[in-house]
Amino acid sequence: MTAPTTDPWGDRFTDDERALLAPFVTDMDAPIFGLRNLPEVVKGALFSRYSRTDKSLRRILLDEFIQAPESGFAAIVGGAAATGVEQLVAVRQAEAFYERVLVGYGDDSVAELGGAHVACESISNIAAKALEDSRLGISPLEKSTRYVVFNRKLDGRYRYAREPQIMASRHAERYQAALDGLFDAYSALLEPTIAAVRARTPRDAGTSERAYNSATRAKACDVLRGLLPMATLTNVGLFGNGRAFEYLLTRLYASPLAELPALAADMQIALDALIPSFVKRAASERGRAQQAYLRGMRERVAALGDRSWGMRVGSPSAPLSPNPHPASPVTLVEYDRDAEAKTVAAILYPHTDLPLEQVRALVGGLAAEERLAIIRAYVGERGSRFQRPGRAFEEPYYTFDILADLGAYRDLQRHRILTQDRQRYTIQHGYVTPPELEDAGLAQTYVQALERAAEAVETIGVDLPEPAQYAVPMAFRVRWRIKLNLRAAYHMAELRSAPQGHPSYRRIAQAIYERIRAVHPALAEGMRFVDMADYELERLDAERRLDAKLSRASTSEG
Ligand SMILES: Cc1cc2nc3c(=O)[nH]c(=O)nc-3n(C[C@H](O)[C@H](O)[C@H](O)COP(=O)(O)OP(=O)(O)OC[C@H]3O[C@@H](n4cnc5c(N)ncnc54)[C@H](O)[C@@H]3O)c2cc1C
Numbered sequence: 001m002t003a004p005t006t007d008p009w010g011d012r013f014t015d016d017e018r019a020l021l022a023p024f025v026t027d028m029d030a031p032i033f034g035l036r037n038l039p040e041v042v043k044g045a046l047f048s049r050y051s052r053t054d055k056s057l058r059r060i061l062l063d064e065f066i067q068a069p070e071s072g073f074a075a076i077v078g079g080a081a082a083t084g085v086e087q088l089v090a091v092r093q094a095e096a097f098y099e100r101v102l103v104g105y106g107d108d109s110v111a112e113l114g115g116a117h118v119a120c121e122s123i124s125n126i127a128a129k130a131l132e133d134s135r136l137g138i139s140p141l142e143k144s145t146r147y148v149v150f151n152r153k154l155d156g157r158y159r160y161a162r163e164p165q166i167m168a169s170r171h172a173e174r175y176q177a178a179l180d181g182l183f184d185a186y187s188a189l190l191e192p193t194i195a196a197v198r199a200r201t202p203r204d205a206g207t208s209e210r211a212y213n214s215a216t217r218a219k220a221c222d223v224l225r226g227l228l229p230m231a232t233l234t235n236v237g238l239f240g241n242g243r244a245f246e247y248l249l250t251r252l253y254a255s256p257l258a259e260l261p262a263l264a265a266d267m268q269i270a271l272d273a274l275i276p277s278f279v280k281r282a283a284s285e286r287g288r289a290q291q292a293y294l295r296g297m298r299e300r301v302a303a304l305g306d307r308s309w310g311m312r313v314g315s316p317s318a319p320l321s322p323n324p325h326p327a328s329p330v331t332l333v334e335y336d337r338d339a340e341a342k343t344v345a346a347i348l349y350p351h352t353d354l355p356l357e358q359v360r361a362l363v364g365g366l367a368a369e370e371r372l373a374i375i376r377a378y379v380g381e382r383g384s385r386f387q388r389p390g391r392a393f394e395e396p397y398y399t400f401d402i403l404a405d406l407g408a409y410r411d412l413q414r415h416r417i418l419t420q421d422r423q424r425y426t427i428q429h430g431y432v433t434p435p436e437l438e439d440a441g442l443a444q445t446y447v448q449a450l451e452r453a454a455e456a457v458e459t460i461g462v463d464l465p466e467p468a469q470y471a472v473p474m475a476f477r478v479r480w481r482i483k484l485n486l487r488a489a490y491h492m493a494e495l496r497s498a499p500q501g502h503p504s505y506r507r508i509a510q511a512i513y514e515r516i517r518a519v520h521p522a523l524a525e526g527m528r529f530v531d532m533a534d535y536e537l538e539r540l541d542a543e544r545r546l547d548a549k550l551s552r553a554s555t556s557e558g
Contacts, residue, residue: 009055009056009059011055011056011058011059013028013058013062017062020062020066020067021058021061021062021066023036023037024036024037024038024061024077025058025061028058035057037077038077039076039077039091040114040115040116040242040274040275040278041091041098041114041275041276041277041278042065042071042073042076042077042098043113043114044102044110044111044113044114044242044275044277044278045065045098045101045102045113046060046061046065047113048101048102048104048105048110048113049064049101051105052104052105068097070094070097071094071097071098072090072091072094072097073094075089075090075094076090076091076094091276091277095276095277098277099277102277108243109243111241111242111243111246111278111279112137112241112242112243112244113241113242114241114242114275114277114278115239115240115241115242115275116239116240116242116245116270116271116274116275117237117238117239118237118238118239118240118245118267118270118271118274119235119236119237119238120235120236120237120238120263120266120267121235122159122233122234122235123161123233123234123235123236123259123263124160124161124163124230124231124232124233124234124259124470125228125229125230125231125232125234125410125474126161126230126231126257126259126260126425126469126470127161127259127260127263128142128234128236129410129413130251130252130255130260130263131236131238131248131252131263132236132413132414133251133413134238134240134244134247134248134416135416135417136244136416137240137241137243137244137245138238138239138240138244138245138248139238139239139240140236140237140238140414141236141237142234142235142236142237143234143235143236145221145222145225145228145407145410145474146218146221146222146225146502146539147218147221148221149190149221150183150186150225150228150232151183151186151187151190158179158180158183159232159233160179160183160229160231160232160233160470161231161232161233161259161470162175162176162231163175163231163257163258163259163467163470164258164259165258165464165466165467166460166464166467166468166470166471169460169463169464170463171456171459171460171463171464174456174459174460175456175460175470175471177452177456178452178453178455178456178457178471179229179231179453179456179471181448181449181452181453182227182228182229182449182450182452182453182473183227184449185227185445185446185448185449186224186227186228186449188445189224189227189437189442189445189446190220190224192440192442193220193223193224193436193437193440193442194216194217194220196436196437196439196440196442197216197219197220197223197436197537198212198216199440200436200439200440200536201216201536201537201540206544207540207543207544208544208547210543210547211540211543211544211546211547212540212543214539214543214546215537215538215539215540215542215543216537218538218539219436219537219538219539222434222502222503222538223434223436223437224446225407225474226405226407226431226432226433226434226446226450226473226474226475226476227446227449227450227473227474227475228473228474229453229470229471229472229473229474230406230425230469230470230471230472230473230474231470231471241278242271242275242277242278242279243278245267245271245275245278245279245282246278246279246281246282246287247282248264248267249264249267249268249271249279249282249283249287250282250287250290250291250294251294252264252267253265253282253283253287253288253291254290254291254292254294254295254298256295256298256466257466257467257469258467264282268282268283328511329402329403329404329408329507329508329511330400330401330402330404330508330511330512330515331400331401331402332398332399332400332515332516332518332519333399333400333401333481334397334398334399335396335397335398335399335516335519335520336396336397339395339396339486339520339523340371340375340396340520340522340523341360341363341364341371342360342395342396343375343392343393343395343396343486343523344363344366344371344374344375345359345360345362345363345395346391346392346394346395347374347375347378347392348363348374349392371522372522375522375523375525375526376525376526378390378392379525379526382526382528382529384529385490385491385494385495385529388487388490388491389486389487389490389526390487391487393485393486393487393490393523394485394486394487394488395485395486396485396486396520396523397483397484397485397486398483398484398485398486398489398512398515398516399481399482399483400481400482400483400484400512400515401479401480401481402479402480402481402482402508403429403477403478403479404477404478404504404505404507404508405431405432405474405475405476405477405478405504406425406472406473406474406475406476406477406478407474407475407502407504407505408502408504408505408508409422409478409480410474411496411501411502411505412482412492412496412505412508413480415484415488415491415492417484417488417491418482418483418484418485418488418492419481419482419483419484420480420481420482420483421480421481422478422479422480422481423478423479423480424465424469424478425469425472425476425478426457426469426472426476426478427453427454427457427458427472427476429476429477429478429479430476430477431450431454431473431475431476431477432475432477432504433446433447433475446475449473450473450475450476453471453472453473454476456471457469457471457472482512486516486520486523489512489513489516489527490526490527492509492512493509493510493512493513493516493527493530494509494527494529494530495509496508496509497509497510497513497530497531497532498531499531499533499535499538499541499542500538500539500541500542501538502538503534503535503538506531506538509530510530510531510532513527513530513532
C-alpha cells in the first residue's frame with residue numbers, strides 16, 4: 001500500500017479512501033475541483049456543510065456521506081444497480097438525514113444548491129407565460145412561434161387547451177368554433193403568406209436557398225402568429241434550482257385558472273423524483289399558507305370591484321373606447337431628474353473613500369461637460385453590445401407603460417432583470433394587422449378569424465372572465481408596465497432592436513431607447529448598438545451568418 005496523499009487542507013487520504021472518492025470529484029488533489037456522479041440532494045447537502053465545518057469537502061464527503069450508513073449513500077449512488085426508482089427510494093429512505101443536514105444550515109437559500117431540468121409539454125401559452133414569469137433561479141426555453149408552425153392536428157383536432165371551466169359551460173361550442181376558426185385561418189394563410197413574402201423580397205444571388213427559405217418562412221410565422229390564441233399548446237423546458245421551483249409551484253398552486261394548479265401538481269411529481277427535499281415545502285402547511293396569502297392578495301383587490309375609483313378591475317372583454325391606443329406603444333411614465341448626477345457619483349464612488357452623500361455633493365458642483373467626460377470615460381469605446389457599462393448604470397430607473405400586441409409581450413416578458421407586470425389578456429385594446437397581410441390582400445381572412453374570436457371572448461367573459469383569456473389571440477393588445485434600470489435598458493434595447501427580431505418588439509425596444517435618450521442624452525449616448533432601421537426580412541442576415549458558420553464547420557470537418 002502506498003503512503004496516504006494529502007489534499008490542500010492537510011487531509012491525508014489513503015489509497016482506499018482515494019478510490020472511494022475518485023468517482024465523485026473531478027480531481028483528488030487540486031484545491032479547485034468539481035463534483036460529479038452525485039444526486040442533487042447529496043451535492044446540496046454536501047455544500048451546505050461548508051458553512052458549519054472546518055473540514056475539506058472531500059473529507060466531508062468521505063466521512064459524513066460515503067461512510068455514514070444513515071446517509072444511505074451506498075443505496076443512492078452505489079454502483080450501476082442503484083439507478084432511477086431505486087435511487088429515488090434510497091433518497092426517500094434517507095430523507096430524515098438530508099433534512100437534518102439541509103435544515104441545519106439555517107437558511108432557505110440552501111434549496112438553491114440542487115437543480116433540475118423539467119419538461120412541460122402540451123401546456124397553454126397562458127401556462128407558459130406563468131412559468132416564464134419566474135426571474136431568479138429559473139432558465140426557461142420555449143418552442144418558438146417563429147421557427148415552428150402551429151397548425152398541426154392531433155387526432156383530427158388542433159392543439160389548443162380545452163379550458164375545463166369553459167368546456168363544462170354553455171360556451172364550449174362557441175369556444176371551440178372560434179379557436180378552430182383561428183387555426184383554420186392560420187393554416188389557410190400559411191402558404192399564401194410565404195408566397196407573398198417571397199414575392200415582396202425575392203432571393204438575391206448572394207443568398208443561399210436554405211437561408212432564404214428559412215428567413216421567409218420565419219417571416220410568415222411572424223406575420224401570422226397574431227392568430228394564435230393564448231390557449232395554443234406549446235412546450236417549455238425549465239432548468240432551475242429547488243428554491244426557485246418551490247416559489248414557482250406556490251405561485252401556480254395559487255392561480256385561479258384550473259390549468260395552473262394542475263400543472264403545479266404534475267411538476268411537483270416530476271421534481272419529487274429529482275430534488276424532493278428542495279421542493280416539498282410548496283405543498284406543505286407553510287406552502288399552503290403562502291398560496292393562501294398570494295390568493296388573498298389578488299382576491300382582496302379584485303373584490304374592491306365597483307369601488308375601484310373609476311378604474312375597471314375585471315372583465316377581459318368590455319371595450320373601453322373605439323380607439324384607445326396611443327400613437328406609440330411606449331410611454332415613459334417616470335424617470336429620475338437627478339439621474340445623471342447620481343450616476344456620475346456612482347461611477348466615482350468605488351474610486352474614493354468618501355461617503356456616498358459627500359460624493360454626490362461634490363458631483364453637484366461639477367459642470368455639465370465635466371460630468372459628460374466622466375460618463376464617457378466610464379462607458380469607453382464599446383466594441384459590441386456585450387460590452388456593457390457596470391453597476392453605476394443601475395442608479396437611474398425608468399417606468400414605462402406599454403400597450404402592444406400579445407406577441408410582443410410574450411417575447412419581452414422573458415427579460416428577468418427588471419420588473420414587469422401585466423393587465424389581463426383582453427380584446428378591449430383592439431388588435432394589430434401586419435401590413436404584409438394587407439399589402440398581399442390576405443387581411444380579410446385574418447381579420448374575420450380575429451373578430452370571431454373577439455366575440456367569443458366577450459360572450460364567454462360575461463360568465464367566465466378568467467378562463468375567457470384562453471381565447472384571446474396574440475394579435476390583440478395587452479398593457480403592461482416595465483420598470484428597469486439603465487443597465488438593463490442597454491441590454492434590452494440593443495438585443496431586442498437587433499435586425500433578426502420580430503418587428504413589433506423591435507419597435508418597442510427602439511422607442512424605449514428614444515424615450516431614454518430624450519430625457520438623459522448623456523446617459524443614452526453609449527447605447528450605440530440600438531438598430532433603428534427597418535428590415536423587410538428580419539431573419540435574413542442571421543440566416544446568412546448561419547450559412548457561413550455551417551460552411552466553416554463542414555470545411556473543418558472535411
Ligand atoms: C433572436 C432571439 C431568439 C429567441 N428565440 C427563443 C426561442 O426560440 N425560445 C425561447 O424560449 N426563447 C427565445 N428567445 C428568448 C431568450 O431565450 C431570452 O429569454 C431572452 O432574450 C431574455 O434575454 P436575457 O436572458 O439575455 O435577458 P434578461 O433576462 O433581461 O437578463 C439580462 C442578463 O442577465 C444575465 N442573466 C439573467 N438571468 C440569468 C441566469 N439565470 N443565469 C445567468 N445569467 C443570467 C444575462 O447576462 C442576461 O443577458 C430568443 C431571444 C432572441 C433575442
